[in-house]
Amino acid sequence: xxxxxxxxxxxxxxxxxxxxxxxxxxxxxxxxxxxxxxxxxxxxxxxxxxxxxxxxxxxxxxxxxxxxxxxxxxxxxxxxxxxxxxxxxxxxxxxxxxxxxxxxxxxxxxxxxxxxxxxxxxxxxxxxxxxxxxxxxxxxxx
Amino acid sequence: xxxxxxxxxxxxxxxxxxxxxxxxxxxxxxxxxxxxxxxxxxxxxxxxxxxxxxxxxxxxxxxxxxxxxxxxxxxxxxxxxxxxxxxxxxxxxxxxxxxxxxxxxxxxxxxxxxxxxxxxxxxxxxxxxxxxxxxxxxxxxxxxxxxxxxxxxxxxxxxxxxxxxxxxxxxxxxxxxxxxxxxxxxxxxxxxxxxxxxxxxxxxxxxxxxxxxxxxxxxxxxxxxxxxxxxxxxxxxxxxxxxxxxxxxxxxxxxxxxxxxxxxxxxxxxxxxxxxxxxxxxxxxxxxxxxxxxxxxxxxxxxxxxxxxxxxxxxxxxxxxxxxxxxxxxxxxxxxxxxxxxxxxxxxxxxxxxxxxxxxxxxxxxxxxxxxxxxxxxxxxxxxxxxxxxxxxxxxxxxxxxxxxxxxxxxxxxxxxxxxxxxxxxxxxxxxxxxxxxxxxxxxxxxxxxxxxxxxxx
Numbered sequence: 340x341x342x343x344x345x346x347x348x349x350x351x352x353x354x355x356x357x358x359x360x361x362x363x364x365x366x367x368x369x370x371x372x373x374x375x376x377x378x379x380x381x382x383x384x385x386x387x388x389x390x391x392x393x394x395x396x397x398x399x400x401x402x403x404x405x406x407x408x409x410x411x412x413x414x415x416x417x418x419x420x421x422x423x424x425x426x427x428x429x430x431x432x433x434x435x436x437x438x439x440x441x442x443x444x445x446x447x448x449x450x451x452x453x454x455x456x457x458x459x460x461x462x463x464x465x466x467x468x469x470x471x472x473x474x475x476x477x478x479x480x481x
Numbered sequence: 482x483x484x485x486x487x488x489x490x491x492x493x494x495x496x497x498x499x500x501x502x503x504x505x506x507x508x509x510x511x512x513x514x515x516x517x518x519x520x521x522x523x524x525x526x527x528x529x530x531x532x533x534x535x536x537x538x539x540x541x542x543x544x545x546x547x548x549x550x551x552x553x554x555x556x557x558x559x560x561x562x563x564x565x566x567x568x569x570x571x572x573x574x575x576x577x578x579x580x581x582x583x584x585x586x587x588x589x590x591x592x593x594x595x596x597x598x599x600x601x602x603x604x605x606x607x608x609x610x611x612x613x614x615x616x617x618x619x620x621x622x623x624x625x626x627x628x629x630x631x632x633x634x635x636x637x638x639x640x641x642x643x644x645x646x647x648x649x650x651x652x653x654x655x656x657x658x659x660x661x662x663x664x665x666x667x668x669x670x671x672x673x674x675x676x677x678x679x680x681x682x683x684x685x686x687x688x689x690x691x692x693x694x695x696x697x698x699x700x701x702x703x704x705x706x707x708x709x710x711x712x713x714x715x716x717x718x719x720x721x722x723x724x725x726x727x728x729x730x731x732x733x734x735x736x737x738x739x740x741x742x743x744x745x746x747x748x749x750x751x752x753x754x755x756x757x758x759x760x761x762x763x764x765x766x767x768x769x770x771x772x773x774x775x776x777x778x779x780x781x782x783x784x785x786x787x788x789x790x791x792x793x794x795x796x797x798x799x800x801x802x803x804x805x806x807x808x809x810x811x812x813x814x815x816x817x818x819x820x821x822x823x824x825x826x827x828x829x830x831x832x833x834x835x836x837x838x839x840x841x842x843x844x845x846x847x848x849x850x851x852x853x854x855x856x857x858x859x860x861x862x863x864x865x866x867x868x869x870x871x872x873x874x875x876x877x878x879x880x881x882x883x884x885x886x887x888x889x890x891x892x893x894x895x896x897x898x899x900x901x902x903x904x905x906x907x908x909x910x911x912x913x914x915x916x917x918x919x920x921x922x923x924x925x926x927x928x929x930x931x932x933x934x935x936x937x938x939x
Binding site: 368374381388392399405413444471477478 | 522523528604665673709712713717731734738739740742813816818897
């Protein structure tokens with residue numbers, strides 16, 4: 340760290356390196372976005388799926404669950420929950436949560452969703468499950 | 482202190498410590514809920530406690546960053562802060578907004594909070610770490626801009642050191658990348674893609690510049706090593722940070738619908754991310770070894786060395802542990818991530834803010850360093866909190882390995898909750914480590930109130 344290598348050389352490498360790698364990152368991001376339509380199934384997004392995503396967000400589902408592996412690790416992965424429970428099973432599970440929880444167990448709140456809202460949530464989860472996520476999750480258990 | 486306006490840092494530091502206590506208490510609630518599932522249910526469900534825990538962390542670190550910057554910038558620029566009044570006004574705005582947000586989380590169901598705070602106008606809520614209601618997010622932007630305006634102006638009218646420049650780049654980056662918190666497209670893949678531009682480019686990008694800058698500042702002050710040497714190190718470290726960390730974002734793009742080539746880019750570049758942290762550790766130890774003076778504030782030096790080591794372990798080693806795509810395929814979204822997150826945040830950001838407070842607070846209170854007695858108590862707090870965090874991380878890692886095995890890798894994978902029940906022992910041990918952490922934190926706070934009788938008599 341001494342001799343020929345000066346502070347101003349270090350500074351120049353910092354600026355040059357940062358700009359170069361940020362531009363490379365932008366280029367990769369740009370390429371990613373050109374490839375995404377084939378992978379993210381955007382053509383299938385309906386108003387119902389959009390509504391489902393909103394319900395997912397405003398009830399802070401990610402505060403306990405993971406979705407595509409991201410979120411909290413307190414409750415199961417939901418990307419493939421429809422594979423585990425099926426559409427009707429998923430809806431029935433959400434509907435059946437006791438208001439006061441299950442004694443001694445991790446409990447999911449009772450959200451009092453309407454049937455339309457439950458349909459929207461399941462439509463959203465099925466949409467997420469249809470995304471090409473490089474074969475993740477490893478198995479049906481999520 | 483050298484400049485009167487540095488005094489505005491004090492309320493920022495006090496608020497940071499106060500919110501830190503709240504964060505830890507909610508951490509203990511969360512830890513308890515892992516093993517006593519219905520603890521505080523339905524009054525404080527897990528998701529609410531978790532939002533409080535993570536949001537308090539972010540907010541108190543931001544208080545620490547701002548306080549640290551307000552303390553450091555006048556000394557670096559060798560001029561008074563542009564507007565101490567603005568800094569104080571922003572302090573109150575940020576504190577009230579932060580407190581109101583936490584009360585909102587606890588007082589009403591999240592969906593109601595979203596309804597009440599205009600989430601229908603711009604839908605930004607309900608995404609991990611960015612759960613804040615719209616007014617809070619706007620408040621963060623306003624406070625950040627006023628803060629940046631204040632310190633940028635100070636630097637412009639004063640000396641422009643490398644340390645101040647790196648800090649400014651870090652803080653401006655923080656503000657710019659937060660803007661992605663307002664972008665929430667209906668396409669979840671794009672949503673997740675840009676969500677990481679805030680989350681990853683903060684903690685594995687620009688925040689490390691803030692960390693490096695604070696560390697360099699305190700090392701100059703406490704070791705008396707030549708500024709030229711320290712600033713050269715700083716440039717090398719932040720270069721390594723950004724050339725590995727920016728493309729390293731790719732390690733979040735393995736399984737969210739993005740193209741498979743990210744598995745290569747992400748694995749290779751994020752495998753290099755430990756290097757800047759290792760350099761930081763070597764830097765801290767080398768500077769302390771080469772010290773030209775014995776600074777009376779020994780505990781600040783301890784925090785400086787500690788943050789180097791713990792950031793390297795937590796962010797570097799524990800990050801590397803699960804960053805390669807073939808490994809991450811199995812560990813993604815398990816307790817391994819939680820283990821890494823805890824030690825990385827503690828080692829890199831909690832400890833650097835506590836280092837800054839440890840160095841600056843005595844000076845703000847009119848002395849070069851605290852009494853010996855107070856420093857010894859703070860060192861106890863350092864070791865209790867740090868060792869407790871090491872054990873929290875080890876227990877979560879053990880839980881994570883078992884979770885991966887039981888739920889994902891074995892021949893007969895178990896359902897999530899069945900696997901969770903089998904690893905409860907490790908969650909219990911994590912919770913008790915958390916209690917030790919809290920004891921360390923209590924000692925830390927007590928260290929501010931220790932009076933030295935001899936000093937007083939003299």
